[in-house]
Amino acid sequence: MKYAYFPGCVARGNCPELNSATLAIAPLLGLELVELAEAPCCGAGVINSQNPVLADTYNAKTFALAEEQGLNVMTVCSTCIGSLRKSNKRLQGQSAYLEQVNQHLRPSGREYHGNVDVTHLLYVLINDVGLDSLRSMVKRPLQGLRCAPFYGCFILRPSEVMGLDDPEHPTSLERVIEALGGKPIDYWHKTRCCGFPITLENEAASFKMAGAAIGEAKDLGAECMVTPCPLCHMNLDMQQPRIPRHTGRTYNMPVIHLPQLVGLALGLDPKQLGLHKHIMDTSAVVSRVVAH
Amino acid sequence: MADIRFQVHRFNPETDEKPYYQEYQFTPLEGSTVLDCLNYIKWHLDDTLAYRMSCRSAICGSCAMRVNGHAKLVCQTQVKNVVRPDGTVRIDPVGNMPVLKDLIADMHGFWTKMQAVKPYLMPTQPPPSANQEYLQLPEAFRLFEEEATCIMCGACVSDCTSLESDKQFLGPAALAKAYRFSADTRDGRRHERLEELIERGGMWDCVRCNECVQTCPKTVAPMEAILKLRQMALKERLTDSIGARHVTVFTDIVGRRGILDERELPVRSLGFNPVKLLGMAPVALQSVLKGKIRPLEPPHKVKGVEDVQRIHREMEDGS
Amino acid sequence: MPTHDVVIVGSGLAGMRAALEVCQGASVAIVSKVHPVRSHSGAAQGGIAAALGNMPPERTAKIQARIENGAVLPDEELNEDSILLHWFDICKGGDYLVDQDAAQMTAENAPTLIYQYERWGAAFSRLPNGKIAQRPFGGHQAPRACYAADRTGHALLHCLWEQVMKRSDQVTVYSEWIVLDLIIRDNICRGLVVWDLNTGRLETVHTKAVIFATGGYGRAFSITTNAFANTGDGIAIAYRNGVPLMDMEFVQFHPTGLYRLGILLSEGARGEGAYLINGEGERFMHRYAPTLLEKGPRDIVARAEMMEIMEGRGGGPKKDYIYLDLRHLPAELVRTRLPQISDLVTKFVGIDWSKELIPIQPAAHYSMGGIPTTLQGEVILDAQETLVKGLYAAGECSCVSVHGANRLGVNSLLEATVTGWAAGRAALAHSQQAELAPLPADATASAEAEVKGILENEGTESVADLRKTLQEAMTEKCGVFRDADHLKQCLETVKDLQHRFHNVHIRDKGQVFNTALQEAIELGHMLDFAETIVEGALARQESRGAHARLEYFDLKTAAGVRDDENWLKHTLAYRDGDGVRLDYKPVRIFKFKPIARKY
Ligand SMILES: Cc1cc2nc3c(=O)[nH]c(=O)nc-3n(C[C@H](O)[C@H](O)[C@H](O)COP(=O)(O)OP(=O)(O)OC[C@H]3O[C@@H](n4cnc5c(N)ncnc54)[C@H](O)[C@@H]3O)c2cc1C
């Protein structure tokens, strides 16, 4: 199991704990990660709003970097996987377009031939590691910790681009949570949007979205939320103190990155996983699992 | 096919205080659609059930409902594909609209918003001659061909996340329609349209969750249309909004550094907006204390950033 | 009480096109039982005819070689299109039961009205030179079907709705209001009685002119391409009010409706090389159209399918269907040229066309007959063309008669457009000089009685059962082939059902969206006009166009026997007590002499 690792801007920026947790669990899973240090931002669907060809070109560069090493790309971000796969689909779909984009890669001696696939840690856990062997690696079962999975839009939709899970009734996160000894909570908002993309332009709407998801998870008894997306994490965790202003409700809901949850169950030190770096206190979750 | 239990949303404003689910159980014929099943209920089990339908061939847009929580045209949904492991299918009216009865939603709001985007051609030039059509090349037609397939069923509006928390948002259907006319070479009012659409509730309030792309039973992909509206607006230099600045600043930062540095984005996107910035201060401070945001670190950059800068430069010139 | 100069019932192409004329000079309302964009016009796929002559002849010939859409024409005739050619094609296609002035008006106004759609923004497919794209269609001797991919009706319906939204201050739309009755006294139409489905209230609408644009009646048959809303309401209401119905026996059957469902599979499939196969696995079209085979015209193919079924060679346990076979077609061809077919089959019947045969059968598709009108859409009462003042009809519910005994593909969107436009203009002119005629005291009496009669009925008959019996009788005994015995049986069934309808019971007694009551009312309509279809068919002792009587049909040559001497005339069916009285009206023939209809 060897992947070209695309951490994405947020894991390299505001959520460094996501990056360190990923790097910490990789060896335990037998996962070799080769970081794409030169890979630019995936565009996050934002650059698309201005210049879609530019976003595709950045991503073609990323694919070319992976392709040179004969590797597929693994991300740890729902937004990254969505943007990358969308670009990839466009690039693989039309040779004329691929050529147009390649013209901007050639000056630095690169070219993309369309042979790279893009996946996410979540699907690597399921398809490469395998749930059975993941289960066997667990040192510190999650003790039935009630986890509310929160997918993040792009990892599911549109299924035409993603196609790795059922877009309406996904089960991947649930199956991983179960394999780790946790108890997934089923709730409507798990596939909805966290609101992050519009925090700046429409704070109220953005925080209402986040609040709706956190609130429902809480109502159904979740002890924490688990997300494969650091952008969701920013709205659900970092911004959580600002949400009550718009929803009239406080939540105190810890939000855990997927690799952190895996790391906890595999017996890693919570500090190493950066669980102390969150805005919302994670100690209840940690003590619930570690105390045993 | 085995017995299926249909959990159907019921609400009669004349007699019910609040909605409830009623269960109907039977074995549908092989090949039945969800609409066939509703008709079976209405015609054989309970004629009081109310829902809309007409063409039963996915073109009239009457029959959008939520099946197991997601909007679909029930006339083109095979029931065998939506039975849940426990043998049930749940049917609700579309979301984001008031319910009038059972599975019938009130679409007035939908039409009001549709109306608000001036959903009709506004040419400013006459056609080439009195007895002729406007000429439009096939490439030009293709710019809005998919968006023109909208059947106004409301499925996208039903599942739109932005609308759920912001009633003012025009919503995917109306914005896709706005794009359809903005992109039509026969229309003469693109700039005026875009000027209105950059306002609050317009193109910049879409959260890009892709729900509408997923749920659209036709080939409209409303969110993609909204992104195209944004591209048009930026091309026409309609950049005076937080949304527009967010995009241009984002693109600029990535163009210089290869990756996004979130420390820079909010400050520049919000423009001179001390209130908003102050509102963000406590969280920012906390993030600094937790080591999430590191103000003193030099600006983030990818390795070999010059190559990214080159690409950005080349493509900014509009190639 | 809503009061408008002109009220239009129906918001398909005919209704909205009329509204856009009327609103130029009078206050106008549209009353429609479904929201305008839900109207059945939106389901039309193939195109709308107009002799624009946009297709360059070389290209025409190339396309023709593919014999797309079952069109089969001698190459030498494939030349520049003209109004005259279109006019001729309509008359011939209608087996000469066409009023030739109506056909002329239709062909002549087609180009201007198509350009008007285009100026309003209709999303037509385009030719490389930027003009509206056109393609060949069965029975048209030039490629004159203007189209928007395979969703022409949708493109036009939405275009009109956009224009109505643009004029929302001039056009009032009452959506999900169901018309129950006309208020006609002393031969003057004064208004309507309408049932608001939203609230259950009966409303009287006061007006100087009413235009009926209520669409077709395919739902009287068990197998139909038509929407659930196509229950012929306007036709039944006019009939109940003393207006005769014209040429009701002419019902077009489409050869490729999905089995049981009737959902239309476009003619493109056969055009692209799909086979028709009987229950014994045999391609059978060689017996009926030795050269054209599957690509023969609609009525011939529909009859061939029925002949196979009648002779016991149908497919399935009941031997009551035929198969469409696409299995030999390359996947790529199906994907690019017939995308919606594979989509429909997978989604609606859950079948994989590449491995399985698709069960199909002829499906009631279009109603040639309807409310008789003048060229201006004025409703007439008899062969002398006595008018009902202030009452107009347009679109599929009307019969002007442009299609005669059989309508050609892509001519009915055109007819809805032309007649809507003409009726709109006429109603506008009328409303500008007429006064509002006073309403009688008992205006709503009969509608009230109808609603009450159903709501308070504690009988034992179910709407669904009665409707099913009617639909099956109509399809089986008054379908593609008819004969006196079966027609008489059918008539008995209809009579019996009318009787049983007095004993109908619904459980829903509510006011808001009582769709059970709606279905009961619609059934009542169908039971009334169905009788005129059967009586007309029984009386007409010949085969002409879509009307095929086995007694006047040579099964060996698969050719009908037309009797111009006795039957080149329109049927007028009047309600008479409990039954139907038939009268006839001459056909206006002044340009093209009737010749044998051969392709
Ligand atoms: C599947 C299919 C494909 C077709 N394809 C083609 C094609 O390619 N080309 C072509 O030319 N023709 C085609 N046709 C035929 C054509 O679509 C119709 O003849 C035409 O659209 C009829 O238009 P209309 O305006 O008369 O009626 P419709 O569009 O049927 O509208 C009827 C209106 O009347 C209203 N109404 C009915 N009853 C009442 C009532 N009681 N109270 C209030 N309102 C009422 C309805 O709400 C509706 O708005 C096709 C037909 C079918 C079924």
Ligand code: FES
């Ligand atoms: S019934 Fe018309 S879209 Fe489903």
